Amino acid sequence: DGGITQSPKYLFRKEGQNVTLSCEQNLNHDAMYWYRQDPGQGLRLIYYSQIVNDFQKGDIAEGYSVSREKKESFPLTVTSAQKNPTAFYLCASRSAGATQSSPGTDTQYFGPGTRLTVL
Amino acid sequence: QQQVKQSPQSLIVQKGGISIINCAYENTAFDYFPWYQQFPGKGPALLIAIRPDVSEKKEGRFTISFNKSAKQFSLHIMDSQPGDSATYFCAASRLKAAGNKLTFGGGTRVLVKP
Numbered sequence: 001d002g003g004i005t006q007s008p009k010y011l012f013r014k015e016g017q018n019v020t021l022s023c024e025q026n027l028n029h030d031a032m033y034w035y036r037q038d039p040g041q042g043l044r045l046i047y048y049s050q051i052v053n054d055f056q057k058g059d060i061a062e063g064y065s066v067s068r069e070k071k072e073s074f075p076l077t078v079t080s081a082q083k084n085p086t087a088f089y090l091c092a093s094r095s096a097g098a099t100q101s102s103p104g105t106d107t108q109y110f111g112p113g114t115r116l117t118v119l
Numbered sequence: 120q121q122q123v124k125q126s127p128q129s130l131i132v133q134k135g136g137i138s139i140i141n142c143a144y145e146n147t148a149f150d151y152f153p154w155y156q157q158f159p160g161k162g163p164a165l166l167i168a169i170r171p172d173v174s175e176k177k178e179g180r181f182t183i184s185f186n187k188s189a190k191q192f193s194l195h196i197m198d199s200q201p202g203d204s205a206t207y208f209c210a211a212s213r214l215k216a217a218g219n220k221l222t223f224g225g226g227t228r229v230l231v232k233p
Contacts (some may be wrong), residue, residue, distance in 0.1 A: 028197075033220075035173050040128065040225060040226070042208055042224055042225045043208065043221075044223075048218050048220065050217070050218055056217075092162075094219065107153070107165050108162065109166075110155075111129075113160070113162050115150070115160075
């Protein structure tokens, strides 16, 4: 099956700990994204990567870090510097090369999410 | 600064009724407007999308209406069914911008009563 997998589904963290959320895709997509979802605030972009070994900060990157060593993997680390990390984290991917004449390639496909709770 | 404003935050509709969700955007450079459907505990899934060169797009019971001059677009769910109960997000992006980042609205929780 082609798709995006995220693990774990639920994650509990103690204050002061760093945790890493996994995101893997076998869609051969170039671009990958991490979003944070809080109730009533929609999805906010944390980091994105368009190609291997390159990534850019999104709107709320403080307290997070990422790596993109392989095309299919884009792990997110929530560091102890993130003040309020309890949230639902969503990973997405998209094939590059979206143009006006190729609308289908602009679709971002989302994984099932990881719910992080700080104890 | 929220660039895409979505309303209402929630709505309740009877089975067979019409659900209408509205979004307004500020950035006139946006040229791609998708709608996503999300069920509890799941990731969002693309429902339907529109470009600013058309005023309406229909796929089954779902229709997007787009008003470029007013910088508004809306989702209409016709003949709403209990299975449509979910949270709906509008979004906008610039196709030629680096990363094709999506800016999301705040979401609308739809409950369809049988």
